[in-house]
Amino acid sequence: FWITSDWRPRWLFHLGALRELFGFGVYIALARAMFDLGKYLPVLLIGSLLGDVRAGLFSIGFKVGYATVGQVVAVLNSVLFSSFSRLQKDEEGLKRAYLDSLRFMALSSLILVVVAYAVVPVLPRLMGPEWDPVVEVARILCFAAIWLGLGAELMPPVLSGAGRPDLRLWATVFTVVGLTVS
Numbered sequence: 001f002w003i004t005s006d007w008r009p010r011w012l013f014h015l016g017a018l019r020e021l022f023g024f025g026v027y028i029a030l031a032r033a034m035f036d037l038g039k040y041l042p043v044l045l046i047g048s049l050l051g052d053v054r055a056g057l058f059s060i061g062f063k064v065g066y067a068t069v070g071q072v073v074a075v076l077n078s079v080l081f082s083s084f085s086r087l088q089k090d091e092e093g094l095k096r097a098y099l100d101s102l103r104f105m106a107l108s109s110l111i112l113v114v115v116a117y118a119v120v121p122v123l124p125r126l127m128g129p130e131w132d133p134v135v136e137v138a139r140i141l142c143f144a145a146i147w148l149g150l151g152a153e154l155m156p157p158v159l160s161g162a163g164r165p166d167l168r169l170w171a172t173v174f175t176v177v178g179l180t181v182s
Contacts, residue, residue, distance in 0.1 A: 027165030031172040038176030042144065045180065050136060057137040062144060076101075088163045117142045144179055 047055030087094040
């Protein structure tokens with residue numbers, strides 16, 4: 001390809017392009033830092049309020065839940081990322097598609113959370129009394145699942161595809177606050 005192509009890289013520098021790339025990158029870096037904070041802040045809070053055993057249970061449960069949500073959302077991201085990329089210039093269509101995606105994820109998450117929340121108290125009866133410490137942690141994880149589905153996985157990549165890293169940062173902040181509160 002190199003031999004047959006007449007295009008060759010050149011050393012061109014455009015300050016405007018650098019500003020644009022830097023602005024985009026700063027938002028992505030800040031969003032990533034907030035996301036990492038959001039993964040560990042709930043564990044620290046649970047450890048300080050409920051003890052280290054429950055913090056460990058939460059951490060493991062969170063990782064399992066995150067992996068599960070990640071698999072489901074990866075399929076949605078592949079479709080939504082390209083769809084939102086095409087809607088970059090259509091701000092009204094982008095808003096509508098974004099809100100529709102959020103509604104779908106909220107409804108899906110809510111149904112699963114209600115079922116899981118109802119089943120959690122049955123665990124010690126089925127599995128034995130050693131599962132008693134799991135009940136509080138599992139109920140916390142039920143609410144954390146909503147925030148994982150809505151913010152942690154689905155919306156940040158979609159917003160980057162839409163060319164809105166500033167909204168990605170705010171979606172990540174919203175997710176961190178939601179996870180911490182839940």
